[in-house]
Amino acid sequence: MNVKLRLFLVVFFFAINGVFGQETLKVAVAGLNHDHVHLLFNLYKQKKVEILGIAEPNEKLIKRMKDRYNLPDNLFYKSLPELLKQVKPMAVLAYNSTAEHINVAEICMPLKIPVMVEKPLAINMQQAKRINQLAKENGTLFLTNYETTWYKSNQYVKSLVKKNEIGPITKMMVKDGHEGPKEIGCSDDFLNWLTDPVKNGGGALMDFGCYGANLMTWLKDGKKPIAVTAITKNRKPEIYPKVDDDATITLEYEDGAIGIIQASWCWPYSVKDLQVFGKKDQLHAVNGKTLLKYQSPTDSKQIPLTNPYYEDQLEYLTDVLAKKIQPDHDLSSLSNNIIVVEILEAAKKSAKEGKRIVL
Known part of the structure; x- marks a missing residue:
């Protein structure tokens, strides 16, 4: 041979x-x-x-x-x-x-x-x-x-930020939500706890606010904000009498960066997008498969998503258990998600008391 x-x-x-x-x-x-x-x-x-x-x-x-x-x-x-x-x-x-x-x-x-x-x-x-x-x-x-962990667009945003392609982050905007869980046909078993302030901890603020808190904590390399301010609304009390169905959360970071989380069960359509503004350029993950880079409002280009990443949580979990990767500070990690809960708890307190909450 x-x-x-x-x-x-x-x-x-x-x-x-x-x-x-x-x-x-x-x-x-x-x-x-x-x-x-x-x-x-x-x-x-x-x-x-x-x-x-x-x-x-x-x-x-x-x-x-x-x-x-x-x-x-x-x-x-x-x-x-x-x-x-x-x-x-x-x-x-x-x-x-x-x-x-x-x-x-x-x-x-x-x-x-x-x-x-x-x-x-x-x-x-x-x-x-x-x-x-x-x-x-x-x-x-x-x-x-999180569904958005497996969006190749979000993973590519992180890689470009890490390479300093857009300069230091100045602002992050995350919009998540849909027409409402009842409106889109969620099961009664799901709705029974999702719209319960005890079992879910809140409404849209918890259900969709967590996505933005998760992504922003990740993009800021595990740094938590120094302050949180939030406004919640109950736009459809006849459907969701016990919980908020719309929330806007603002995060302030020590380096001056701002995060704006828009979470709602009142959008006219389903949406999960991420915008990151740097000192040089802007990135917009329109959905899981589309990423745009802006240098001005009229100057944008679509970035090919060539980065390999896991298709779903099972592929990821298999590699984590096999010790092929370490989930130390990634989107699924405990360290990230404790900060997410801290942000959400501060947001609920801010909305209730009508004031800025310092962490």
């Missing part, structure tokens, strides 16, 4: 081993009353994840999911402790109310089982600090998933 052929076979072997040798992510699921769980089940149908069990007490919700996704009876358990006595997942994915994330942490962290919850991390700083304490004491990961 000649040297070139031998080298080719060695390279081919390692390439094949890398593609096919990686173990499928095996997870347990805590709760089903967060509509983002449908994204997980679609990945399950594509055999991109193996679900070992699901903890959910609501029989009607279980039946609906079983019928829709053809799930076997033996996947379901009444509680998370009961489930974790029977299976040994690589991680637990939580699709329950934000207020219940602390319960998942109390159960999983002592068992050294990594957890990923849907955004935001917690409803208040008391819960966020306890989750952080449990994660540190047990040396176990507790991550938070």
Whole structure:
């Protein structure tokens, strides 16, 4: 066998081993009353994840999911402790109310089982600090998933900021929201806690304000703002009588940068965009696939998104668990998301008291 052929076979072997040798992510699921769980089940149908069990007490919700996704009876358990006595997942994915994330942490962290919850991390700083304490004491990961983490446009914005392509950041603007969770057809099980001030910690401020706080903390390399000011509105009290449905949050940073978060259940359309202004240029991530660079209002160009990044949270989580990457200060990290909760808590206090809150 000649040297070139031998080298080719060695390279081919390692390439094949890398593609096919990686173990499928095996997870347990805590709760089903967060509509983002449908994204997980679609990945399950594509055999991109193996679900070992699901903890959910609501029989009607279980039946609906079983019928829709053809799930076997033996996947379901009444509680998370009961489930974790029977299976040994690589991680637990939580699709329950934000207020219940602390319960998942109390159960999983002592068992050294990594957890990923849907955004935001917690409803208040008391819960966020306890989750952080449990994660540190047990040396176990507790991550938070955001849809916008997997936007290649946002990842490219970060890389350009890091390269100083637009100069120092002077202002960040993040707009997130839609016509309203009821208006877009969210399930009753989801709405029951999403519009509850105790189970969700608020309304649109919590639901969509967290995206901007998450992205801005990341763009500022983990630095938290020095002050937070917020205004909330209840524009549709007949639909959302208990919580805010529109919020504007302003963040002030020590270096003079300003962050403006616009979170709403009252937009005439669904939107998740990010604008970053530097001293030289402006970047606008219009959506997950489109990034524009402006040098003036009439001088813009679309930037090709050639940067490789994870398609979804499962690809990312697989590499984190395999220790291929460290989530120290990224968008899913605990350090970032504790600051997110601190910002949201200050925003709620500011809106209630009508004053600027110094952190």
